[in-house]
Amino acid sequence: MLRAAVLVPDTALLVPGAAGRAVVLDEIRAAALEEVRDMVATAPDRVVVVAPGAADRVVAGRVVASLAAAGVDDAALGWRATGGSAPERGADEPMASTATSVALLLLAAAGWSGPTTVVETAVSVETAASSAQALRDRGASLVDGSAPVVLVLAGSLSARHGPDAPLADDPRAATADDALLADLRAADPEARRRLADVPAELARDLAMTVWAPLQVLLGAVGTTPVEPRIAEVAAPWGVPYVVARWVPADGSPEGRLGGGAAAVTT
Template structure:
């Protein structure tokens, strides 16, 4: 590998697809409500396909979960944790039967990768919102240290929008969602600083599942010039989801 010039940090993060953490992205989970997320599903598949087109050496998934853990090698993307038997899914469940089963959010990412023609990711990293931001930033830097890497970053905006939301409506949700979506779509250094400054307590109170995975992404992108794009945003049943892509300089397909 060519050595980067002195004073220049070689960007090991090639690109990232930021996708929602809802199991509804997988056909068969939502039943009659499937149409509510069809646009998000199409955008998520497009985002994953775009970042894979950069030809990375490694592909890793970063997703929220109830406890922090990581998997190396093949995993099995079952959604049984969401109460959905594998036989009900409209997509084939990827991964060996005897492989470990990650949390639901990670399984959604593995499904998306499989639908885009990729194999199992090289690594799956699950993080919690109680992990200190500095630790998450270091994790992101370490995750991309071994070579050009694509990340599939799973997480959503607030789940507190209106009377149909999974959790009680909160008037603070629209403001935080708008600010985060703006900065995720245009990740300038100032935007990334604002994302890093989001209080984890506020994110937890508003059920923003993307906070911890986004901190990992910020650590992975540190020092790189990054361009972002919003592909889709919607609030099915009161939960806000969005799809973005990030490409480091010179990496866009």
């Protein structure tokens, strides 16, 4: 049973200390930490982290969180992994992707030390149609049953949004980002249909890492009415970072559920 889903950015810079002494993403980080804390406070049986990775895999046991692959010294970080995601690695223990590691470190900072499943996605555009349905099927299977589950999705919108973006500006990026945000905010049946229909080819062209995690989310919520919230949006370097949550309307945790419109600004 899905209790709630939270979307957070997948950038290593979300983790304090990843940018050295530079102060970056303070408001996004605070919003992400608050939303995840709210979800942890509902005492789910399990948290499932869904994030981009180099290959499709599901890990229900220990997975090691580290930002070393992003060129960051884990010892310099302000958040520390605990228990099943601590950075000490055994010979047979898998390493989390950078995006997964960001989510695991955020969860630890929010106080979660319970059971965690990691779902990493690597979608081939050549098999996009079947991949989208497979991801939605996986989302449905993750919340099948009566045990309450919280999803933490790690992903970002286009990396080609404006002249400050890390990749070359694409004129389609602003429209695609604004449409996706509007549909995340609405979360009604038509909005969900549009999110499901976002072409994987477009997501690839615009470097939208949120595409696959959103397909998993759509499968997890199915047709259940949800109360959506966009908590924070910022695009300091031409990549829109979003903190949002969807909570099933019949299972809302205590806390803030309102929230107004948010626009992408660069």
